[in-house]
Amino acid sequence: MPKILSKNAIEQYNREGYYFPVQILNDEQVASNRKLLETFETTQGKPMEGAQRSKSHLLFKWVDDLMRHSKILDAVEDLIGPDILCWNTLFWIKEAGSESFVSWHQDLRYWGLDTNDLVTVWVALSPATLESGCMHVLPGSHQGDLLPHKDGYEPDNLLTRGQEIAVEVDESKTVAMPLQPGEISLHNVRLAHASSPNRSEDRRIGISLHYMPTRTKQMAGEWDSAALVRGEDQFGHFKDTPRPTRDFDPIAVQFHEKATHAVREILFKDAKKVRQTI
Numbered sequence: 001m002p003k004i005l006s007k008n009a010i011e012q013y014n015r016e017g018y019y020f021p022v023q024i025l026n027d028e029q030v031a032s033n034r035k036l037l038e039t040f041e042t043t044q045g046k047p048m049e050g051a052q053r054s055k056s057h058l059l060f061k062w063v064d065d066l067m068r069h070s071k072i073l074d075a076v077e078d079l080i081g082p083d084i085l086c087w088n089t090l091f092w093i094k095e096a097g098s099e100s101f102v103s104w105h106q107d108l109r110y111w112g113l114d115t116n117d118l119v120t121v122w123v124a125l126s127p128a129t130l131e132s133g134c135m136h137v138l139p140g141s142h143q144g145d146l147l148p149h150k151d152g153y154e155p156d157n158l159l160t161r162g163q164e165i166a167v168e169v170d171e172s173k174t175v176a177m178p179l180q181p182g183e184i185s186l187h188n189v190r191l192a193h194a195s196s197p198n199r200s201e202d203r204r205i206g207i208s209l210h211y212m213p214t215r216t217k218q219m220a221g222e223w224d225s226a227a228l229v230r231g232e233d234q235f236g237h238f239k240d241t242p243r244p245t246r247d248f249d250p251i252a253v254q255f256h257e258k259a260t261h262a263v264r265e266i267l268f269k270d271a272k273k274v275r276q277t278i
């Protein structure tokens with residue numbers, strides 16, 4: 001018996017590789033999370049950047065809480081079972097009117113993980129619309145072989161290497177996933193996805209949360225970390241991440257440095273260039 005998703009939603013996810021929207025946060029909770037983010041940015045005098053974008057649950061207690069939100073975990077459990085690790089938490093912010101974009105890509109091509117069952121939950125903290133550059137997906141592309149990719153390193157591309165599927169994606173077959181603040185989408189780690197620049201007057205703020213079964217292994221690096229967010233980890237393939245007691249908890253900050261370094265090594269493995277996007 002599923003916990004939160006309908007039978008149809010689960011069938012659609014398995015068949016097409018995505019499902020949306022699911023309402024998670026109310027307006028007050030969205031406003032509170034956005035305020036925490038933007039107060040931090042004001043304090044540091046610049047937007048969230050570089051390694052702060054990645055494994056952010058180690059830096060910000062509110063992101064750790066979001067990563068453990070029971071409704072999100074119920075949806076993830078409906079898709080991948082009860083023993084769940086969160087591998088990464090990643091900010092995707094496109095400033096108002098910015099050229100930032102995400103090229104068509106499949107995440108599993110770069111993440112070194114040996115699972116097809118990883119589910120990405122993308123949480124909207126501001127409107128993700130056609131105008132602001134919401135995600136688009138290519139339904140069914142999670143089935144079959146991974147497509148070849150090339151690295152473009154375009155400055156406005158939010159992806160580490162500007163990685164892009166090296167064959168043409170038929171845009172007429174793609175689907176937009178607009179979200180209201182507080183809603184999530186769910187997509188499979190093999191699904192091709194992309195997004196366009198933000199032509200709106202507000203920032204497009206998203207946080208992606210990457211959940212996988214505890215049996216998953218990291219094949220591209222010797223050491224990697226993940227947070228056990230539900231159930232039991234009988235495998236111990238990933239170092240469990242410490243839980244911050246407050247923002248910038250020193251123990252978690254120290255761990256963040258090691259953990260994001262490990263992720264960067266994995267993401268840039270065999271790359272011609274390394275850059276500081278995360």
Ligand SMILES: O=C(O)CCC(=O)C(=O)O
Pocket residue numbers: 092102107120122133134135193194195206208
């Ligand atoms: O935020 C976006 O537009 C893209 C996000 C993405 O690539 C992901 O969550 O895997």
